[in-house]
Amino acid sequence: MKVFSVRGITxxxxxxxxxxxxxxxxxxxxxxxxVKDIHxxxxxxxxxxxxxxxxxxxxSELVTARGHYETDxxxxxxxxxxxxxxFYNQDFVVLEGVEDTNAPKIITAHDVKEVEERIDGTVFAISGRxxxxxxxxxxxxxxxxxxxxEKLVDLIEEKVYEKLPEFSGECCCACGYSCRELGIKILKGEAKREDCILGEENIKLSINQQEISMVPFVQKILYNAVMGVVAELEGYHKGSNIQIKVGER
Incomplete structure (x- = not known):
């Protein structure tokens, strides 16, 4: 899923x-x-x-209102x-006015002053008035x-990459950059989305069919815990594909 944000004043x-x-x-x-952020x-x-x-x-911790033509x-x-x-699995997700995310951005503005107030390394296009x-x-x-x-969407196809995680530099940095820094490098053509080493993980965790991103040291802990038990079981051999499903009763 590719995610980008469009930001600008009213x-x-x-x-x-x-x-x-x-x-x-x-x-x-x-x-x-x-996604529309309402300020x-x-x-x-x-x-x-x-x-x-x-x-x-x-x-009630979760409330659903279902009508004839929509469900909220x-x-x-x-x-x-x-x-x-x-909750999304679309090819592209557009965020309107969302600031608290690590994603490529388009700025809309009236003038240069408004651009200057918002431009940073994550901005790959400017539009609006x-x-x-x-x-x-x-x-x-x-x-x-x-x-x-058409030209703007050509640029979106070229620049916007699969969503990166939101880990802080202190938490991961296994690729040599924070997630935000890697995103900026990708936009500049100085790195690739594949440089995020989480794509090379040999263990995956899903909760309710939603895959959970894990930094390398968490992957290692979970991998070693599983392998420490499974490797002792009859039928295991090196290189086996192992699947474990856990459900609470």
């Missing part, structure tokens, strides 16, 4: 840019998901007095981006999502 062309990107990605037969403290779909609100106040699952908390993305006056800024292409969306 009325900078952010949602219009995303709308046109999604249409072009669908035209190219990709499956697409999206309004009082925002809530579940309003006081509704039946679902009463369920939640009574103590309501969590009584703010989930982090990694938890949200576990500023695209009416600029074509490039500090080596980053400025592309009009209204008139040249």
């Amino acid at each position: 009325q900078s062309g952010k949602t219009t840019t995303i709308e046109n990107i999604i249409k072009e990605l669908k035209k190219r037969r990709y499956s697409v998901g999206s 309004f403290e009082e925002f809530a779909i579940d309003q006081e007095g509704t039946n679902t609100y009463r369920h939640r106040r009574a103590g 699952i309501l969590f009584p908390e703010k989930l982090n981006v990694e938890e949200i993305l576990r 500023i695209a009416n006056t600029l074509q490039e800024y500090k080596g980053v292409p400025v592309i009009n999502a209204m008139s040249d969306v």
Whole structure:
């Protein structure tokens, strides 16, 4: 799954840019998901007095509202981006206004000042209203999502990589970089997605069909624990493919 974020202030062309990107990605037969971050403290779909609100106040940890044309699952908390993305399996997921994630970014802006406030090594394109006056800024292409969306999506296909983990530098860095630093290197063409050594793991952990990323030392602990037991069992031989399923009763 490839994930990228589009960031910009209100009325900078952010949602219009995303709308046109999604249409072009669908035209190219990709499956697409999206996440919208709402920066309004009082925002809530579940309003006081509704039946679902009463369920939640009574103590329900997960509430689902099912109608004829949509199903809404309501969590009584703010989930982090990694938890949200576990519900997605699309080819591309577009994040609108999401800042707390390690993903390539497109900036939308009115002017250079707004670009300067947001640009960093994770930005691979600029769009929005500023695209009416600029074509490039500090080596980053400025592309009009209204008139040249094909060019913008070509760049998305070229630059956006399979989602990297969110481990801190102190936690992993087995490839020589933090996850964010590796992402920046990939965008610059100085590294490849395959440089993340988690793709070489010889043990995988899934919880409820969702694969869980593990840093190398956790992989090693789990691998050694499993192999220490299994290697003593009759029928085991070196190179065997081993599968273990655990369910709680």
